[in-house]
Amino acid sequence: MDVANLQSGHFVTLLMMAFALGMDAFSLGIGIGLKGIRLRDILKLSSVIALFHVWMPLAGIVAGRYMGVLLGHVATMAAGGLLLVLGGHMIYSSMRGDHARSFNHRSVWGMTLFAFGVSVDSFSVGISLGLFAADMMMTILLFGAFGGLMSVLGLLLGRRVSVNLGDYGEACGGVILLAFGILFLV
Template sequence: MVETGMHAGQLMTLVIIALALGMDAFSLGVGIGLKGIRLLDILKLSALIALFHILMPVMGIFTGNYVGALLGSVAALAGGGLLLLLGGHMIYTSLRGGAVTSINPRSGWGMLIFALSVSIDSFSVGLSLGMFAVDMLVAVLLFGLAGGCMSIAGLMLGRRVSSSLGEYGEAIGGVILFTFGLLIIF
């Protein structure tokens, strides 16, 4: 009976961590959705984010305790820095109009950059989980599911709102990403 209670508590903790990690994906999704994105690209990007939310903690688990203490804060700073750069670039692009080439979230590199920027904190979580007796398969599958589902929700919400915002959608999306990056760093 005690094991079941501990297992349920552990599962609830993993669900909360998964939702917290997925909030990055949701925020990013709203920002990109405001820029405008097709349904097929929403599915591709969300699947890639889900995959990264699985792979990053697995890599973190295997990296070990020593490296975890060294890279934990660096990973969060790198993720925040990427969001600052992406958000700043989106704001700059929207203000300059068509004169500047924007990072295309539909391109392979654009999707990789966006997926990495929201999944890098999963690496740090993986480092921490590697020190505890946690069911790693359940943990990483929950992280992937939450990241994928929350990115779909954010992308769909941003896409729906973008039609009413017009040309300001990309600037607002950039402000969201930039602000989120600042929150991560500070």
């Protein structure tokens, strides 16, 4: 019974982290959506974001596992601290109003730049999860699915609503990461 509870708790934690990281893609997607975007471009951009939300945490998990071997017991504290910094930065960015810079989101370079920008946090969280030896397959599938889904939702919603909602979405994601950082340190 304890193993089942541990696995379900692990899944819920990863699900919440995937949602929090997807909020960044959602909030920045709103900004791009407000500029006007075709449905075909939404699908292409969201697919690239989903791929980056798979590759970046995968690279982070591999790096985190290597660091976990080197750091030992300090790894948990380092992972919690990293989540605190990431969550704090997302909240700070939402307060400052940092949005995606103006670029051509239809070009390969523009899609890659945007996807990389919203996926950098996934790399850092991947490092933290690698330090904890999280389930790699479950992590990258959840992060990719939520990254893609949340970007689609943000891009579609951006076509219909004001830009202020994007700030709240990024702040919400930051609060979730901040809370997990605190939990890892306690």
